[in-house]
Amino acid sequence: MSQAHMPLSPQAARRLTLDTEPYLSCDDCFDLVDRYVEALLSDREHDMPAMRTHLAGCAACAEEARSLVGLVAEQDGLDPAVALRRLEEDAT
Amino acid sequence: MSLVSADDLVPPQVGLSHPEPEDWVEALSIPGPRQDHAMSSLHEMMLRACRRQVRRMRSSLAGVGNERLEEIANQAADEAMMAVLTKLPTFEGRSRFTTWAYKFAILQSATEVRRYAWRNREVELNDDTHVREHAPSPAGYAEATDLASAVRCAIDEALTPHQRRITIALLIDDVPIDVLAERLGTNRNALYKTVHDARTRLRAHLIASGHLATPHLEAGTS
Numbered sequence: 001m002s003q004a005h006m007p008l009s010p011q012a013a014r015r016l017t018l019d020t021e022p023y024l025s026c027d028d029c030f031d032l033v034d035r036y037v038e039a040l041l042s043d044r045e046h047d048m049p050a051m052r053t054h055l056a057g058c059a060a061c062a063e064e065a066r067s068l069v070g071l072v073a074e075q076d077g078l079d080p081a082v083a084l085r086r087l088e089e090d091a092t
Numbered sequence: 093m094s095l096v097s098a099d100d101l102v103p104p105q106v107g108l109s110h111p112e113p114e115d116w117v118e119a120l121s122i123p124g125p126r127q128d129h130a131m132s133s134l135h136e137m138m139l140r141a142c143r144r145q146v147r148r149m150r151s152s153l154a155g156v157g158n159e160r161l162e163e164i165a166n167q168a169a170d171e172a173m174m175a176v177l178t179k180l181p182t183f184e185g186r187s188r189f190t191t192w193a194y195k196f197a198i199l200q201s202a203t204e205v206r207r208y209a210w211r212n213r214e215v216e217l218n219d220d221t222h223v224r225e226h227a228p229s230p231a232g233y234a235e236a237t238d239l240a241s242a243v244r245c246a247i248d249e250a251l252t253p254h255q256r257r258i259t260i261a262l263l264i265d266d267v268p269i270d271v272l273a274e275r276l277g278t279n280r281n282a283l284y285k286t287v288h289d290a291r292t293r294l295r296a297h298l299i300a301s302g303h304l305a306t307p308h309l310e311a312g313t314s
Contacts, residue, residue, distance in 0.1 A: 025284065
């Protein structure tokens, strides 16, 4: 028994059973994330379902997308809250 | 300069000692004084973005001093700048140049922080999947706990040993994907694809056992 592993929490169960279709690789996510973040911050409608799915399923890419939202908002003097909320909604 | 200085809160372009070029690609591509200024401006941007990212993630670097944090930010900024310059011919103008460039700084510095945070930690890769169940939950969580039990069985029954090792490390033990990629000599793409395939198998298994609704049923009941 692998006692070192963390208990399987309900949250982990949800992460494990997340539907990550349509598939998008981390590299493809990186290619798109600048456009995606600008669309979030400008409140434009965006049609990137694979991007939304990827960010829900990849913690590292999601953290970096959140950070880019904050950085660009800071640069432009915008409140990142709405865009971050949209990002969280996309990622759930 | 301290990583946690108020200067990090200044919008990046305000703190630049050189004016921002109107056409970054041209300014960075043609040798001369404009290129020198553009290079300096780009490096300032990268460094500020990297410092900001390191500061964001510093809770994962408990006990690491400001001097080391600054070294991490500087190293990441240098590498991000190289990445931007290497990828410059691929910039298509679909976003602003600054947004495009920042993502390299964030990726580089986040990766550096994750790897540094795990530098002295072993990553146990084990396909023995007798993952312990979470402690008994209140009644309201009964359904979720039941799913957790079913998932635990599905990991054993539906995944290959490789999928089990990678999936347990990333989604249960919370090993950062960059750290696992480095230890295994692979990359994020390969690991994410393994997890994607594992999730697909787990879902199919759990749908077949009645623990998950089929996608169209979920859509119809939401």
